[in-house]
Amino acid sequence: MIYLDHAAATPVDARVLRAMEPYFGEKFYNPSAAYLPAKEVAADYEAAKGTIAHAIGAKGADIVITAGATEANNLALSAVSLDGSCRPFSSPTSQGSVGDPLHGRHPSMLYLVTEHDSVRRVAERYGGQGIEVLPNGMINMEDLRGKLSDEVELVSVSLANNELGVIQPLAEIAALIREVRLDRMRRGVRRQLLLHSDASQALNLLDVNVARLGVDLMTMNAAKVYGPKGVGALYVAHGVRLKPVSVGGGQENGLRAGTENVPGVIGFARALELAHEHLNGNRKKYAEWRRILLSELEGYELINRKHCLDNFVVLCYNGIDAERLVFLLEERGVYVATGAACAASKGVRSHVLAAIGLSDSQIAGSLRLTLGETNDEAQIHEAARVINDVVKAEWDRLSGIKASHSWFF
Amino acid sequence: MVMKTVYVGMSGGVDSSVAAMLLLEQGYRVVGVYMKNWSRDLPGMKCPWAEDLADAKRVAVKLGIDFLVWDFEEAYHDKVVDYMLDEFRRGNTPNPDVMCNQEIKFKLFYEKAMAAGADFIATGHYARVEREIPLFEEHIFRRGKYGATEPRNDGREGAFREQRVFSLPALLRATDENKDQTYFLYRISEEALAHTLFPIGGMMKPDVKKLAKERGLHNAYKKESMGVCFVGEVGMKDFLKEYIDIQPGEIREIESNRVLGYHEGAVFYTIGQRHGLYISGGLPYYVVKKDVANNIVYVSKNLNSDELWTDELRLRDILLRQFDGDFLRDGVAFARRYGESAPHTSVVTSGSPQKVPSELPSHEIQVRLRHRAPLIPVKFDGEVLHFDEKIKRPASGQSAVLYDGEICLGGGIIA
Numbered sequence: 001m002i003y004l005d006h007a008a009a010t011p012v013d014a015r016v017l018r019a020m021e022p023y024f025g026e027k028f029y030n031p032s033a034a035y036l037p038a039k040e041v042a043a044d045y046e047a048a049k050g051t052i053a054h055a056i057g058a059k060g061a062d063i064v065i066t067a068g069a070t071e072a073n074n075l076a077l078s079a080v081s082l083d084g085s086c087r088p089f090s091s092p093t094s095q096g097s098v099g100d101p102l103h104g105r106h107p108s109m110l111y112l113v114t115e116h117d118s119v120r121r122v123a124e125r126y127g128g129q130g131i132e133v134l135p136n137g138m139i140n141m142e143d144l145r146g147k148l149s150d151e152v153e154l155v156s157v158s159l160a161n162n163e164l165g166v167i168q169p170l171a172e173i174a175a176l177i178r179e180v181r182l183d184r185m186r187r188g189v190r191r192q193l194l195l196h197s198d199a200s201q202a203l204n205l206l207d208v209n210v211a212r213l214g215v216d217l218m219t220m221n222a223a224k225v226y227g228p229k230g231v232g233a234l235y236v237a238h239g240v241r242l243k244p245v246s247v248g249g250g251q252e253n254g255l256r257a258g259t260e261n262v263p264g265v266i267g268f269a270r271a272l273e274l275a276h277e278h279l280n281g282n283r284k285k286y287a288e289w290r291r292i293l294l295s296e297l298e299g300y301e302l303i304n305r306k307h308c309l310d311n312f313v314v315l316c317y318n319g320i321d322a323e324r325l326v327f328l329l330e331e332r333g334v335y336v337a338t339g340a341a342c343a344a345s346k347g348v349r350s351h352v353l354a355a356i357g358l359s360d361s362q363i364a365g366s367l368r369l370t371l372g373e374t375n376d377e378a379q380i381h382e383a384a385r386v387i388n389d390v391v392k393a394e395w396d397r398l399s400g401i402k403a404s405h406s407w408f409f
Numbered sequence: 410m411v412m413k414t415v416y417v418g419m420s421g422g423v424d425s426s427v428a429a430m431l432l433l434e435q436g437y438r439v440v441g442v443y444m445k446n447w448s449r450d451l452p453g454m455k456c457p458w459a460e461d462l463a464d465a466k467r468v469a470v471k472l473g474i475d476f477l478v479w480d481f482e483e484a485y486h487d488k489v490v491d492y493m494l495d496e497f498r499r500g501n502t503p504n505p506d507v508m509c510n511q512e513i514k515f516k517l518f519y520e521k522a523m524a525a526g527a528d529f530i531a532t533g534h535y536a537r538v539e540r541e542i543p544l545f546e547e548h549i550f551r552r553g554k555y556g557a558t559e560p561r562n563d564g565r566e567g568a569f570r571e572q573r574v575f576s577l578p579a580l581l582r583a584t585d586e587n588k589d590q591t592y593f594l595y596r597i598s599e600e601a602l603a604h605t606l607f608p609i610g611g612m613m614k615p616d617v618k619k620l621a622k623e624r625g626l627h628n629a630y631k632k633e634s635m636g637v638c639f640v641g642e643v644g645m646k647d648f649l650k651e652y653i654d655i656q657p658g659e660i661r662e663i664e665s666n667r668v669l670g671y672h673e674g675a676v677f678y679t680i681g682q683r684h685g686l687y688i689s690g691g692l693p694y695y696v697v698k699k700d701v702a703n704n705i706v707y708v709s710k711n712l713n714s715d716e717l718w719t720d721e722l723r724l725r726d727i728l729l730r731q732f733d734g735d736f737l738r739d740g741v742a743f744a745r746r747y748g749e750s751a752p753h754t755s756v757v758t759s760g761s762p763q764k765v766p767s768e769l770p771s772h773e774i775q776v777r778l779r780h781r782a783p784l785i786p787v788k789f790d791g792e793v794l795h796f797d798e799k800i801k802r803p804a805s806g807q808s809a810v811l812y813d814g815e816i817c818l819g820g821g822i823i824a
Binding site: 328 | 463466467470471473476
């Protein structure tokens with residue numbers, strides 16, 4: 001088996017699993033309980049949050065644990081309209097005073113058109129507007145600048161896209177945001193402007209220091225970095241107000257009530273530690289494997305040429321139905337994705353590939369290979385060979401159809 | 410020999426997967442088609458279409474055949490869903506699968522496949538087609554079996570059998586009696602049936618599953634396809650709530666006319682139904698009557714209530730199948746030429762129901778009142794089914810399907 005879909009899921013590292021194990025058994029206590037063993041668990045939990053925070057240059061108190069990246073994105077976008085100036089869906093007349101320059105205008109947000117559905121679908125609720133990307137998948141800064149009207153309260157741009165691995169210039173975006181904030185202050189426009197970034201795909205491959213990136217909110221996910229599924233986190237800069245995911249016992253600073261997922265968070269912390277230890281080595285390794293694939297594969301068009309994560313290889317076999325390739329490769333024990341795994345299973349064309357200007361037939365022929373820790377170099381050579389085989393077989397089948405058609409008509 | 414082309418409707422389930430595989434092994438050029446009839450999620454229920462599509466496609470790819478997705482959503486909505494909702498609004502309990510086969514699978518799909526160059530269509534239904542002339546033989550396209558001077562089988566005097574016609578095939582019950590699906594197929598057109606293959610109709614379901622496993626198609630192993638094309642039994646209530654304006658109303662005891670309780674909407678209830686009355690204590694109540702106009706559901710504790718039992722059933726939208734030819738079964742040839750002096754003549758062509766001459770049902774035939782229900786002996790006078798013994802009254806809107814032994818004679822909708 002050769003697994004080339006690490007952007008979809010990663011196996012839990014054995015060391016992570018070992019770290020988690022005691023918290024299912026001997027250390028099962030509810031961190032909120034009063035007796036000493038429970039307090040120890042609470043301390044371990046806080047320490048783990050500290051570790052997660054440390055990995056991104058933050059403090060444990062800035063971290064809200066969630067049940068994955070989707071929930072973290074939902075929580076992050078709830079910041080829109082919660083600075084007190086107005087609320088979503090309220091009638092325009094209830095907002096602000098008549099003298100307010102924003103009187104009667106709904107708040108809104110911006111998001112990169114290539115964002116994951118967990119951002120796009122929430123953004124739609126807030127009347128979000130999409131920011132265009134360039135054909136290489138990078139944000140169109142001019143478009144962002146043009147759309148940063150006074151209504152905008154939040155801008156959401158992922159650090160690395162989940163279908164292409166394209167890395168966005170977060171620091172540059174953050175600089176622009178700061179500029180606009182200052183301008184708003186000068187003009188007396190009292191509306192927040194926050195920068196959110198979904199860093200799920202990049203956590204183990206890039207520098208994700210929140211200060212250097214300049215983000216106010218950042219989404220993380222354990223399942224993409226060899227940690228457990230169902231655990232994520234949102235970095236929340238001091239002073240950002242959010243609407244709770246759930247209310248109840250007041251856990252996670254009152255933003256997400258419910259007994260803490262202690263083993264999950266312990267595992268997440270350990271996974272991030274390991275990711276940081278191996279950050280540079282892994283990048284070099286994946287870059288080399290990517291180079292091998294690109295030189296040994298045949299007859300493809302490379303979609304993500306540059307500014308992308310080292311472990312992402314997105315190819316297009318124009319004229320072939322890539323979904324057929326997925327099933328053929330599956331039979332040969334090679335697991336890959338077409339565009340985004342989610343998009344494929346929903347039967348809709350990838351909005352990401354469409355946004356970078358690919359034609360329908362290019363999108364249909366796109367294959368996403370994401371490399372990771374389950375691979376070794378021999379597997380990469382073997383994968384290239386099998387993919388070449390299968391692509392050739394599919395071309396043969398297609399030319400056979402054409403031949404039989406010409407025979408009939 | 411020219412390789413014949415078959416377009417197979419593939420749902421992603423084990424039956425249609427094995428059907429496609431068998432056709433391929435029999436030497437056909439096979440094209441798999443996923444019919445996209447419904448893709449809307451309902452509240453609290455995710456429509457499985459994308460998964461089904463992926464399963465169907467995976468099988469097609471493993472078999473190395475072409476695979477197409479044909480979008481019939483609009484037609485399905487117009488012909489099947491609207492029909493179903495109208496029937497419910499009238500207080501009937503329709504069977505959307507029957508309509509789906511008549512209007513979509515064996516009409517739209519059939520027509521589109523033939524236009525695309527198919528010689529046959531195929532599905533994974535458990536049913537059989539009996540043709541008097543074996544497939545692949547050259548004379549299949551030649552004149553009718555009885556020669557150019559043979560009278561047509563439609564009873565018209567002086568008319569002559571046309572050349573180059575199929576003799577009309579018969580629809581037969583499946584070999585696996587437990588899985589027989591002719592109940593859902595009795596309304597499909599003769600023309601479509603003449604061009605239809607049911608590759609697994611002669612197999613037992615466990616053998617189909619076994620074969621799938623042996624040939625590595627066990628990924629097609631899934632839940633059984635649902636009772637209703639797209640909602641399933643459980644989801645029907647939620648589905649109706651979305652589309653039909655439903656008001657709560659009274660539940661009355663039929664004998665006393667006393668109000669016993671309240672219901673969510675009369676359309677949800679079916680005659681004979683025992684559950685969901687929200688009446689506690691004592692013997693269970695049964696729905697015996699629905700007054701949809703006044704939104705009242707009548708119930709009774711009396712299982713012997715006259716409302717629950719009948720020895721007559723009036724049918725509407727009757728469709729009796731037309732078929733002819735000499736069929737060879739178990740080495741014995743027997744003639745079935747409906748329209749001549751066959752045992753019970755029915756000269757009704759699909760879509761234009763006519764009264765059957767009343768003297769003709771000379772011997773008893775059988776009727777099936779629900780999918781998988783036992784066959785019940787019956788006499789049919791062309792409008793009304795007459796039973797020897799009283800039967801539990803089936804829901805109006807369901808189909809009554811007639812059989813002469815294993816031959817499906819057609820049927821009608823219970824009025």
